[in-house]
Amino acid sequence: MTELRFSKQHDNLTNYMASEGIRLALFQDFEGMRDPTIRWMTRHPGDALLFVPSNIIDIPILIPWDVNMAQQYAKDSYCHIVPYTDFERNPYKAIKAVVENLNIPAGSRIEIPPTTSYPSFLRFVDALPDHDIICREDGIHFYTQQMRAIKDPEEIEIYREASRITNDVIAELEKQIRRGAFATEVDVALFIEREARIRGCEGTGFETLVAGPKRSFGIHAFPTFTGEAFGTPGLSIIDFGLKYRGYTTDVTLTVAKGPLNRTQERMLTLVEKAYNLAVSMAKEGLATRELALAVDAHFEKAKKKMPHALGHGIGMEAHEAPAIRSRSDNEWILQQGMVFTLEPGLYDPVHGGCRLENDFVLTEQGLEQLTKAQIIRIPE
Amino acid sequence: MTELRFSKQHDNLTNYMASEGIRLALFQDFEGMRDPTIRWMTRHPGDALLFVPSNIIDIPILIPWDVNMAQQYAKDSYCHIVPYTDFERNPYKAIKAVVENLNIPAGSRIEIPPTTSYPSFLRFVDALPDHDIICREDGIHFYTQQMRAIKDPEEIEIYREASRITNDVIAELEKQIRRGAFATEVDVALFIEREARIRGCEGTGFETLVAGPKRSFGIHAFPTFTGEAFGTPGLSIIDFGLKYRGYTTDVTLTVAKGPLNRTQERMLTLVEKAYNLAVSMAKEGLATRELALAVDAHFEKAKKKMPHALGHGIGMEAHEAPAIRSRSDNEWILQQGMVFTLEPGLYDPVHGGCRLENDFVLTEQGLEQLTKAQIIRIPE
Secondary structure: HHHHHHHHHHHHHHHHHHHHHHEEEEEEEEEEEEOHHHHHHHHOOOOOOEEOOOOOOOOEEEEEHHHHHHHOOOOOOOEEEHHHHHHHOOHHHHHHHHHHHHHOOOOOOOEEEOOOOOHHHHHHHHOOOOOEEOOOOOOOHHHHHHHHHHOOHHHHHHHHHHHHEEEEHHHHHHHHHHHHOOHHHHHHHHHHHHHHHOOOOEEOOOOOOEEOOOOOOOOOOOOOOOOOOOOEEEEEEEEEEEEEOOOOOOEEEEEEEEOOOHHHHHHHHHHHHHHHHHHHHOOOOHHHHHHHHHHHHHHHOOOOOOOOEEEOOOOOOOOEEEEEEOOOOOOOOOOOOEEEEEEEEEEEEOEEEEOOOOEEEEEEEEEEEOOOOOEEOOOO | OOOHHHHHHHHHHHHHHHOOOEEEEEEEEEEEOOOOOHHHHHOOOOOEEEEEOOOOOOOOOEEEEEHHHHHHHHHOOOOOEEEHHHHEEEEEEEEHHHHHHOOOOOOOOOOOOOEEEHHHHHHHHHHHHEEEOOOOOOOOHHHHHHHHHHHHHHHHHHHHHHHHHHHHHHOOOOOOOOOOOOEHHHHHHHHHHHHHHHHHOEEEEEEEEEOOOOOOOOOOOOOOOOOOOOOOEEEEEEEEEEEEEEEEOOEEEEEOOOOOHHHHHHHHHHHHHHHHHHHHHHOOOEEEHHOOOOOEEEEEEEEOOOOOOOEOOOOOOOOOEEEEOOOOOOOEOOOOEEEEEEOOEEEEEEOEEEOOEEEEEOOOOEEEEEEOOEEHHHOO
């Protein structure tokens, strides 16, 4: 089943390349330039170059930083593995060697990642002056993002399992919170980390955020968690994701411990209404910008402003396609197979913050809620 | 003292800009495009644009994603704070507005980060067609990297404190390891995380890597830590850094538990020799490439190959200037004030891996070892 999936990906890519006249595509996954497409294609977890030739007979070439790791993870995937040290760990030397090796004729179009910096783009051009170096946001890398945005049945099964584990951890968390088992933010974060790893997760999908009432005003608390008190009167936030077989969930719980003042009560009500509004609207065919604008309008009516996007796709990255935000350049449409978050929130420097975030998948049957985070109200 | 430091940074930058004819410089710190220079300049921890005008009278403009956070952290720094939502969280709108607001005349040179992607570079050019958009690797951003590579006395004091905490955690770790207190990799990683946070660290500087004998063959273990056994016979690796007041340490301990075979013994000896060679050579004025080449040659004599760089600068990023590697494009020279790692290692898919990494600062008195990681040998 998995092999089929990879071979389907490869077919899709080479077809796309043929239609665009692209002879060779480069993917890069390095610090500061992450692209899990390489893992998605080869199962190698990261730090590598991947060259995909358009010719279906030419086998893709994986050039890992850690060749032992690649030989373990990518051994069953359709690619040659060549250590990066063979090219002095230099991407310009690597591309030159690959082009020579595959006899790619002068004048051919070679596509490099759209995240390539302008100075690096110039170096690729220097390395291959007789070839046509393409670097664009709407090319093959965007095409793979679109492919990755639509999860296939195997990926959705992974998400159901990842969500089941996430929900177990949420239930365990709520139990411990109601018992008053956590004194500090650190306690909460390390509890999540341990529960994740012992349940077979690769880890957390991003640094867990735990903010007690003093620090929950920050959209993303800084530092991410500290020795400060957690769950004391006021609003506390826990934002975490569990990474399972490469895919991450992403949920946010707010713990509202009484006594709350009227501003805090109003923030909770507004966020819950925004969340329900978003859930009720999310349907196949809807522009995600419309969804985000509706929630923005809901907050504006109450003279509030949400300082971040309504949600985002999740997958091998904590933030991936589709975007779910009101920015005018957002053209994403909800489609079957998309897995994404909805996460309205409000933040006040005095009264703290409140956010509710869950993960959803859009299937033939409509919107399916995968995770079960909620606002946990605890009386005085 | 701190205020003086920031004002000195600002003077240096505006002088550099004047000498280069740059009228405005943009710094960006966002997911996938991190640049802690913004934190270094303003104390705001991240997710922001920073515009620095060359005119010393024009105050730098900080445009944070989270305005509440910026108002807390950057309140004493020399900048205006304007929320990113004022520009629809769009960098092209922001730069246009700033240029209009500051009356920056047509034809002026405006420098954007060298990490700006080629497609994004084109959008900046579109947004300001009458201005001269500069995007280069050896411009003001490199200049700030060079400034950041030379730590000032206040930063070195922070490093001494961060190292003291790191050494306490190392000592505690060694004690627990010798006691056999850790059954699994998770136990080790969570122990480090807790010890770091309760000692006042912001957290770990990067995801802690803990690999038992089964997984230590990976340069960077994947997943970073699991429920696998730790410290059983063979080679185990712990690689971690503690982040304190924005600055991270970075150390690697190898735990060598007997019985070891001859290959493993030889790897340990070679790595220790490589480490001692590097420490004995590291002096002011030495090209870091020479240092790395000497260590490469040492391993080559033994028919081994180190698959990664010898070391790297540390600071507000886990990897920053200077580079310490043998790549031919490395031109860094060791200078007073540099804080960096030395970390030779060898990895074998069957016998496991071994790395020894410590942090050093170069002062008037020469090389000073800040951290005290070592190869911990435990008899059968």
